[in-house]
Amino acid sequence: MIKVVAKHFMKVDRIHEFLERANELIEASLKEEGCISYGLYKDLNDSEVVTMIEEWKDMAALDNHKASEHFKRIVPSLNEFYEREGEINVYREI
Amino acid sequence: MIKVVAKHFMKVDRIHEFLERANELIEASLKEEGCISYGLYKDLNDSEVVTMIEEWKDMAALDNHKASEHFKRIVPSLNEFYEREGEINVYREI
Incomplete structure (x- = not known):
């Protein structure tokens, strides 16, 4: 099992907008x-930190995710909501 | 449900020792x-990054954990294995 922890530093006044768009990615x-x-x-x-925590069966599943239409369309569009990188x-679990 | 992500930057030559002591904490x-x-x-x-990912029913369960004998004995003793803070x-899930 593969875990992804993607920690984001948000523009706190735009978290609500971010959540709406991120929800489509999650679903x-x-x-x-x-x-x-x-x-x-x-x-x-x-309050600046919002993190996506994901669990995938294996690396192939994660690679497919990163090649998916919704990932390639939505993930880059979320950058406008981040204060910094x-x-x-x-x-992988030990 | 409460998730804790505790990311550690290890002295890579001491990861094996760290894992033995951390295992007692995990069990x-x-x-x-x-x-x-x-x-x-x-x-x-x-290779420097080793992270403990925890899930707790609620904050009370996490607070009890931090007050437990094994937490108070083992967690401070792990500091010698870290390269930096x-x-x-x-x-909490959104």
């Missing part, structure tokens, strides 16, 4: 083959 | 009331 991604979970999380101590970590 | 934590999941993950692109985010 489409959850329907994908090999998607175990895919959700957005808000940091309880830092985020951090993306791709993990 | 004890998984037995705690309200612990949904508790696991260690290795970044596939950065890590990042800990506590999340």
Whole structure:
């Protein structure tokens, strides 16, 4: 199982707009083959931080996701909502 | 549900020692009331990064965890294995 933690530093006044657009990505991604979970999380101590935490069956499923129409259309369009560059970590359980 | 993502920047030559000690923390934590999941993950692109990803039923369960004997004994003792300060985010699903 592969976990992706994509931490974003938001323009806090545009989080609501971001959530609307990100929701389309979440709904489409959850329907994908090999998607175990895919959700957005808000940091309880830092209102700037919103993080997507994803679980994929394997790397092939994650690669398919990144090649999907909805990923290629929506993910680049989310950049306007970020205050600065985020951090993306791709993990395998030890 | 509360998710904790605790990202650590390791002394790569001491990861093996770290894993032995961290394993005791993982086993004890998984037995705690309200612990949904508790696991260690290795970044596939950065050998320095090892991250604990935890899921708790609610904040009370996480607070109990941080007050537990094993947490108070083991967590501080892991600092010797870190190259620099890590990042800990506590999340709630949106």
